[in-house]
Amino acid sequence: MKSNMKPIMTLRHISKRFGATQALDDVSLDIYPGEVQALIGENGAGKSTLIKIMTGIYQPDGGEMRLDGRVIRVRNSQEAQGYGIAAIYQEPMVFPDLNVAENIFISHRNFGPIVRWKQMYRRAEAILGQLDVRLDVRQPARGLTLAAQQVVEIAKAISLDARVLIMDEPTASLSAHEVHQLFQLVDRLRNKGVAILFIGHRLEEVFEIADRITVLRDGKHIATHLSHEVTTEQVIREMVGREVHEFFSKTSAQWGEVALEVKGLSKEGVFADIHFEVRRGEVLGFAGLVGSRRTDVGLALFGIEPADRGRIILEGRELQIRSPKQALEAGIAYMSEDRRQLGLVLPMSIATNITLPTLKRYLNGLGLVRRQKEKSVAEKFRERLSIRAPSVETPVAQLSGGNQQKVMLAKWLNAGPKVLILDEPTRGIDVGAKAEVHQLVDELAEQGLAIIVISSDLPEVLSMSDRVLVMREGRQMGIFHRDQATQEIIMTAAMGQPQTVLEGDHE
Amino acid sequence: MSRIVRSLKSWEGFLLAVLVIIVIFNSSLAPEYLQINNWINLFQLSIEKIIVALIMAFIIINAEIDLSVASTMGLTAAVLAWMNHAGYPFGLALVVALGLGVLAGLFNGFWIAYVGLPSLVVTLATMIMYRGGARVFMEDKSFGDFPEWFNHLGQQAMIGPLPFALILFFLLAILAIIVLQYSGFGRYVYVIGNNQEVARYSGINVRRIKLILFTLSGAVAGLAGILFAARLGAVRGDTALGFELDIITMVLLGGVSIFGGSGTIYGVLLSILIVLNMRNGMSLLNLTGHLQTGVIGILLILSVLLPNLAQWLRNAWQRRRMAAPTGKPFVDSR
Numbered sequence: 001m002k003s004n005m006k007p008i009m010t011l012r013h014i015s016k017r018f019g020a021t022q023a024l025d026d027v028s029l030d031i032y033p034g035e036v037q038a039l040i041g042e043n044g045a046g047k048s049t050l051i052k053i054m055t056g057i058y059q060p061d062g063g064e065m066r067l068d069g070r071v072i073r074v075r076n077s078q079e080a081q082g083y084g085i086a087a088i089y090q091e092p093m094v095f096p097d098l099n100v101a102e103n104i105f106i107s108h109r110n111f112g113p114i115v116r117w118k119q120m121y122r123r124a125e126a127i128l129g130q131l132d133v134r135l136d137v138r139q140p141a142r143g144l145t146l147a148a149q150q151v152v153e154i155a156k157a158i159s160l161d162a163r164v165l166i167m168d169e170p171t172a173s174l175s176a177h178e179v180h181q182l183f184q185l186v187d188r189l190r191n192k193g194v195a196i197l198f199i200g201h202r203l204e205e206v207f208e209i210a211d212r213i214t215v216l217r218d219g220k221h222i223a224t225h226l227s228h229e230v231t232t233e234q235v236i237r238e239m240v241g242r243e244v245h246e247f248f249s250k251t252s253a254q255w256g257e258v259a260l261e262v263k264g265l266s267k268e269g270v271f272a273d274i275h276f277e278v279r280r281g282e283v284l285g286f287a288g289l290v291g292s293r294r295t296d297v298g299l300a301l302f303g304i305e306p307a308d309r310g311r312i313i314l315e316g317r318e319l320q321i322r323s324p325k326q327a328l329e330a331g332i333a334y335m336s337e338d339r340r341q342l343g344l345v346l347p348m349s350i351a352t353n354i355t356l357p358t359l360k361r362y363l364n365g366l367g368l369v370r371r372q373k374e375k376s377v378a379e380k381f382r383e384r385l386s387i388r389a390p391s392v393e394t395p396v397a398q399l400s401g402g403n404q405q406k407v408m409l410a411k412w413l414n415a416g417p418k419v420l421i422l423d424e425p426t427r428g429i430d431v432g433a434k435a436e437v438h439q440l441v442d443e444l445a446e447q448g449l450a451i452i453v454i455s456s457d458l459p460e461v462l463s464m465s466d467r468v469l470v471m472r473e474g475r476q477m478g479i480f481h482r483d484q485a486t487q488e489i490i491m492t493a494a495m496g497q498p499q500t501v502l503e504g505d506h507e
Numbered sequence: 508m509s510r511i512v513r514s515l516k517s518w519e520g521f522l523l524a525v526l527v528i529i530v531i532f533n534s535s536l537a538p539e540y541l542q543i544n545n546w547i548n549l550f551q552l553s554i555e556k557i558i559v560a561l562i563m564a565f566i567i568i569n570a571e572i573d574l575s576v577a578s579t580m581g582l583t584a585a586v587l588a589w590m591n592h593a594g595y596p597f598g599l600a601l602v603v604a605l606g607l608g609v610l611a612g613l614f615n616g617f618w619i620a621y622v623g624l625p626s627l628v629v630t631l632a633t634m635i636m637y638r639g640g641a642r643v644f645m646e647d648k649s650f651g652d653f654p655e656w657f658n659h660l661g662q663q664a665m666i667g668p669l670p671f672a673l674i675l676f677f678l679l680a681i682l683a684i685i686v687l688q689y690s691g692f693g694r695y696v697y698v699i700g701n702n703q704e705v706a707r708y709s710g711i712n713v714r715r716i717k718l719i720l721f722t723l724s725g726a727v728a729g730l731a732g733i734l735f736a737a738r739l740g741a742v743r744g745d746t747a748l749g750f751e752l753d754i755i756t757m758v759l760l761g762g763v764s765i766f767g768g769s770g771t772i773y774g775v776l777l778s779i780l781i782v783l784n785m786r787n788g789m790s791l792l793n794l795t796g797h798l799q800t801g802v803i804g805i806l807l808i809l810s811v812l813l814p815n816l817a818q819w820l821r822n823a824w825q826r827r828r829m830a831a832p833t834g835k836p837f838v839d840s841r
Contacts, residue, residue, distance in 0.1 A: 304708065328710040342708045345701045347768065356698065357709040363691045411709075 006069075008033045008195045009054075009085075009164050014063035016049055016219075023049040024060070025219040031164060036186060036196040038210035038227070040203075041239055042402070042430030046219040047199050051166050054197075055087050056080040067164075081107060086157035087166040090173065090428075092149035096142035100124065103141050104155045127155045131185055145291070147178035154185065165189065166197045171205055172428060175289035175456065176491065183209050201428065202457070203232050215239055240432045255466075256280030257315075259450035260332070260419045262301070265310030270296050271474035274310070278419060278450040283441065285465030286454040288494045292471040294454045295337065298421045302334035303327040314418065328357055331418035335408055337427060337454070339401075343408045346397035350389055351378035353396050354410045381410035385440065402433025409440065420444070421452045426460060438464060458487050470494050518762040521813075522777040529781060533788040540791065547668055549787045551738070554672045555580065555731040556750055557779045560757045561676075561683045562727040564775045565720055567758050568687070570700040570767025571619065571626040573724045577750035578637035579611045580732035585641035587733055588650035588742035597654050601733065608729015609722060611637055616721030620714040626721075634751070642744035651741035661737025672734045679727075684772045696720070700767030756803060757782055760810045782806075 007030035016024040024046045031037060039047050052058045054065070056074035064071050067083055074080045080087075094103045101124035124137040133151050141152060150170055157165055167186075171179045186196060186209055200206045206213060207227055215222040215238040222238045258277050265274040271293040278284045286294040300307040303321040312319045314330055321327045327334070336342040344353050355362050355374050362374045378392035385406040389399055396407055405425065412420060422441065426434045441464060445451055455461045461468055468485050470477040470493040477493040533540045550557070559576050566573050583604040590600035611633065618629045665671045687693040695716050699706045706713050736742050761778035763770025782803060789799045 302708075323712075324708060324710040325712060334708070336708055341702070342704050345698050345705050347701055348698065352694070352698075356705075356711070359691050359694060367691050368685070368689045369691055369694060 005032050005034075007031055008068065010066045011050075011054070012064050012066070014050065014053060014060045014065070016046075016053060016058060016060050022219050024053070026063070027216070027219070027221045028063075029214060029221065029224075031195045031197060032212075033163070033195045034190055034193045035211045036190055036198050036209050037212040037214060038198045038200060038206040039214050039216065040200060040206055040235065041216035041222075042400075042432055045216040045239070045430075047216055048168070049219075050216070051087060051168055051197070051199065054080070054085055054164075054166060081160055084161055084163035085166070086160060086162035086164070087168060088150060088153045088157065088170055090169040092146065092153045094141040094144070094149045094152055097140060099138050099140050100135055100144075100152055101137040103152050104137075104159050106156065107160065123159070124155070127158050131155060131158065131188060133185070145178070146173050147175075147182065150174075150182065151185070154189070158189075162194065164195045164197065166199070168199045169201060169428070170198075171200060171202065173456070176458065177289065179205065201430070203235065203431075207232065217241055236431055239430070255282050256448055259315060260301075261311075261313040263311040263313070265297065265300060265307045265312065267296065267300060267305070267307045267309075270305075271300075271471070274471075274476050276469055276476075276479060278452060280418075280448045280450050281445050282467070283445050283451045283453055283465045285461040285468040286452060286471065287458065287461045287468050287490050288471035288477075289456075291473060292494065293474040294471050295423055296474070297471070298334050298423050298452070298454055301327065301332055301419075301421060304334075328415060328417075331416075332421070333357075333412040333415050333417035333419070334421040335412050335423060335425065337424035339404055339408050344396045344404060344411075347395050349393045349395055350382065350387065350399075350407050351375050351392040353407055354378045354381055354392075354414055356411060357415045377414060378410075381414065385410055386436070400430075400433075402429040402436075405429050405433065405437065409437070413444070417449070419450045419452065421454070423454045424456065425453065426455070426457065434460075458490060462487065462490070519771070519774045519777060522760075522762070522774060522781060526777060526781050526784065529784045529788060533784060533791060536788065536791045540787065543668060545787070547670070547673060549783050550673050550676070551670060552786075553753075553783060554670075554676060554738070555735045555747070556754050557757065557783075558672070558676050558679060558734070559724075559728055559731050559750070560754045560775060560779060561679055561772065562720075562724045563754050563758045564683070564761070564763055564770065564772055565687060565696055566626075566724055567755070567763050567765065568700045568767055568770050569696050569717065569720055570703070571717065571720070572630060572755070573615065573626065573721065574630040574751050575611065575615060575633040575637055576724060576728040576731075576754060577747045578634045578641065579608055579725055579728035580735060580747040580750065581641040581745070582611065582637045583608045583729040583732035584736040584742045584746045585644040585744065587736055588653075589644040591653060592650040597657070604733055605726070605729050608732065609726045611729070612722040612725015613718070615725065616718040619721060620717035638748070641746070645742065645744035647744065649741050649743045653737070653740060657737050658740050661734060661740070672738070675734075680772065680776060687772050692716070692719075697768060700769075702768075753782075753803075756807050760807055762810075 009031040011027065011029040014024055014027045015022070027046065027050060039050070041047055049058060053060050054074065056076045056079050059075070065074065066072065072083055074083065074085070095106065098106070101121050104124050104127065105120055121137050128135050128137065128151075131151070131154065133155075135148060135151060141149065144152070154165070170182060174182060186198070190196060198206070198210060210227045212224060213227050213230060213235060214224040215235060217239060225235070256279055259280050261277040263275055266272040274297055276284065286297070288294050296305065299305045301312065301321065303323045303326055306322050312321060314332065319326075319330050321330065321332070324334075340346065345356070351374050355377065359369070362370050364370055375392055381387065382389065382392055387399070387403050387406045387410070389403060396404055399407065409425070425441070426437050429437070438460075441451060441453065453461065453464050455464075462485055466482050467479055468482075468490060469479045470490055472494055480489060480493075539545055559580070563573065563576065586607055587600050587604040590603060591597055615626070615630055615633055618624045619626045660671050663670065666674060687696065695706065695711055698711065699713055699716060703713055732747065735747055739746070757778050758770075758775055759765060760782065761770065761775035763775065785802065785806070786799050789802065794802075
C-alpha cells in the first residue's frame with residue numbers, strides 16, 4: 001500500500017557477532033515514514049541487537065545504514081539522537097526527582113547555561129498537547145505510572161524531532177487500558193509521519209498496531225509482510241521455524257484436598273481482606289491491572305513483606321510466616337516476576353542457581369558443597385525442562401530469557417513446595433518457551449501441586465487457570481470459575497465496574 | 508559473562524606471571540634473596556596485615572567493606588598492653604583483648620546487617636571510634652614488658668625456622684580457601700555479593716551471614732593486633748595506624764571486585780606474594796619506604812586499569828575491522 005514511498009531509513013547486510021554467537025546475520029530492513037513496522041522473533045532472534053546497532057550502542061561488524069539515502073555511522077546514542085533516531089524501552093528511563101518537563105528536555109543542550117523555566121514548561125505543554133495527552137508538566141516523575149513515564153519518553157523523543165522511533169516492548173508492563181491509550185498515541189505519531197519500529201511479544205497487539213511485520217529468527221531476516229496479508233499462524237511458524245499451537249488448552253486435573261487456605265489476609269495500605277483456597281492439583285489465577293497489588297499478596301505469602309492481619313493455613317496447619325525461610329520450610333515457594341533483579345544470580349552457573357534455596361541438602365558433614373550431587377540434580381532438570389545450554393556450569397546470564405525462566409522454575413521445583421506461586425511466569429519470553437512453560441505448569445498440577453499464577457496476560461490466565469481471582473487496588477473483586485470466566489467478565493471486575501455477574505466463592 | 512570468568516581466571520594467571528618476573532628480578536639483584544630466612548622475614552614484616560587480608564577478601568566479595576580493622580588491631584593491642592601494665596593477669600588480658608575484637612566486629616555487624624546502614628559509613632565511624640579507644644588507653648605512652656614467652660612467640664621460630672604467626676597464616680589461608688571456595692557458607696558469600704535480593708528471595712538469611720562475617724573480621728583483627736604486640740614487644744596509641752589501606756589494596760590487587768561477587772583466595776594469596784616481594788626487591792634497590800608505598804599505589808591503579816584497557820583495545824580493534832571492507836557484496840538499494 002505504501003510501495004511507492006521511499007524508506008526513511010534502510011539497513012543493508014547488518015551483521016554482528018558476540019564470541020561464538022552470530023547475533024545478526026546479514027539483516028536488511030527498510031523503514032518507512034508514517035508507518036508502524038513490527039519486529040518480532042523469539043528471544044535471541046536478534047531484535048535487541050538490531051536496535052542497539054541502530055541507536056549506536058553497538059557497532060555492526062558489517063553492513064551499512066542509510067538515512068534519507070545517505071550512509072550514516074552511528075557511534076553512540078548522542079549521534080543517534082542527532083540523526084533523529086530515538087528509542088523507548090520497556091522500563092522507561094526517567095529521572096524520578098526531576099519533573100515531567102525537565103525529563104522531556106533532559107538531553108537538550110541548546111537552552112544555554114541558564115534554564116528558562118517558563119519557556120520550558122510552555123514547550124513541554126505544547127508537545128504533550130500535540131500528543132493529546134494530559135499530564136502536569138510540573139509534577140515530579142516519581143509516582144507517575146509506568147504508562148505515564150512512557151509518555152514522557154515519547155514526548156522526549158518528539159522534542160528531539162525524532163523521525164525514527166524505536167519502541168522496545170513498550171506494552172510488556174502495561175494494563176490493557178494503558179495499551180489502548182498507548183496505541184492511540186502511536187497512531188497519532190504515525191499520522192505525523194514518524195517511522196515507528198515496534199518490538200513486541202504479544203501477537204494480537206502486533207497485528208492491531210503494525211502496518212508491516214518483520215520476522216527475525218536466529219539473527220536472520222526471515223520475512224517481511226504487510227500485516228493484513230498474513231495470518232497469526234504463519235507468523236508464528238516463521239518465528240519458531242516449526243508448528244506450534246498458539247493457544248494452549250488445559251487438561252482438567254483431579255483436585256485433591258485443600259492445600260492452602262487464606263482468610264482475611266490484610267496489609268495496611270496495600271491489600272485487605274483476601275480470602276481464597278487452593279486445592280492440590282488446582283491452578284488458581286490472579287488477575288488484575290497494574291496496581292491491583294496481586295504481587296503483594298504473593299510477597300506476603302512468601303514472607304518477603306509479611307501481612308499484618310489474617311490467617312494462612314497450609315494443609316490444615318496455621319502458619320506465621322515472617323520470612324522467606326519460614327515460607328520455604330513450610331512448603332510455599334514464590335517465583336519472582338523480575339528474574340534479573342530478584343530471581344537469578346546472573347553471573348553464576350545454572351547448577352548454583354537451581355540449588356540456591358535448598359543448598360543445605362547439598363552439604364556434607366563439614367558444610368562443604370557436594371558438587372557432584374548438585375550437578376546431577378541440575379542435569380536432571382536441564383533434561384526435564386529442556387533447558388538449552390552447553391552445560392549446567394554455564395552462567396545463567398548467557399542463556400536466553402526463556403531458558404533463564406526455566407532455570408528459575410527448576411530452582412523452585414527442586415525445593416519441592418506444596419504451593420507454588422508463579423509471578424508472571426512467561427513475561428518477556430518467546431512463544432515457544434511460553435508454550436513449554438504452560439505445558440509444564442499443567443503437568444505439575446496434574447502431579448498434585450497447588451499452583452497460583454499471577455499474570456497480566458489475560459488470555460494466559462484464562463487458559464492456564466481452573467479458577468481466577470480478580471483484584472483491584474488491593475481488594476478482591478471475586479473468584480470466577482473457568483467456565484464462567486471470559487476476558488470481558490474479568491476485565492470488568494478488574495476495572496471495578498459495577499456489574500451483576502460477580503459470583504464465585506467469595507464471601 | 509564468560510568473558511569475565513575467563514579474564515578472572517587469566518587475572519590469576521597474570522598475577523602468577525608478574526610474581527615469577529619479580530622473583531627472577533629480585534634473585535638477580537641479591538643472591539641472599541632466595542634464602543629461606545629472607546622469605547620468612549619478608550612474610551614476618553607484614554604478617555598481621557596478610558592475616559587480616561584473608562577475612563577482608565570475604566567481606567569485599569560479600570560487597571561490603573571493613574575500614575575499622577586496623578583500629579581494632581590497635582585497640583586490642585592497646586588493651587592487652589594496658590592491662591598487662593596495670594598488673595592484671597596476662598591470660599585475662601589476652602582473653603579480654605580477643606573478646607574486645609569479637610565485640611568490635613559484632614558492633615559493626617549489628618548496624619550493617621540489622622539496621623541496614625552502609626558498611627562504608629559504619630566502619631569509617633568505628634575506625635575513628637576504636638582508634639580513639641586505643642589512644643585513651645595509651646595516652647601518649649608506650650607499654651611493653653610482656654611476658655618472656657609472649658615476646659618469643661612473636662619474634663622467634665616455633666617449628667623449624669617458622670614463627671608462630673606464619674604457621675597460623677598458612678593454616679588460616681587453607682581454611683579460607685576451603686570455606687570460601689568449597690563450603691555452603693562461601694557460596695552464600697558470593698551469592699549475596701552478586702545480588703543480595705536474589706539471596707533474600709531464595710530464603711537465605713542474609714543478615715546472619717553479614718553479622719557472622721563482620722564478627723569474624725573483628726575477631727581476626729583482634730588476633731592480628733595481639734600478634735602485632737607480640738612481634739613489636741611494645742604498643743602505642745598509633746599501633747597499626749593506616750593498615751586497612753594496605754590490606755584492602757592486597758585484596759583488590761588479587762582480583763576481588765570492589766563491587767562484590769567475584770574474586771578468589773588464590774588471587775589474594777598471589778597478590779600478597781607480589782606485594783611482599785616487590786617491597787623486598789625495592790628494599791634491595793635501596794628505595795625508601797615512602798617510595799615503596801607509592802609504587803604499590805600505582806600497582807593498584809594498574810590492576811583496575813589493565814582489564815579495562817584490554818577491553819578498550821579489543822573494541823578499538825573491532826571498530827577498525829568494521830571500517831575496513833568486509834568482503835560482503837555491496838548492494839546499493841536505489
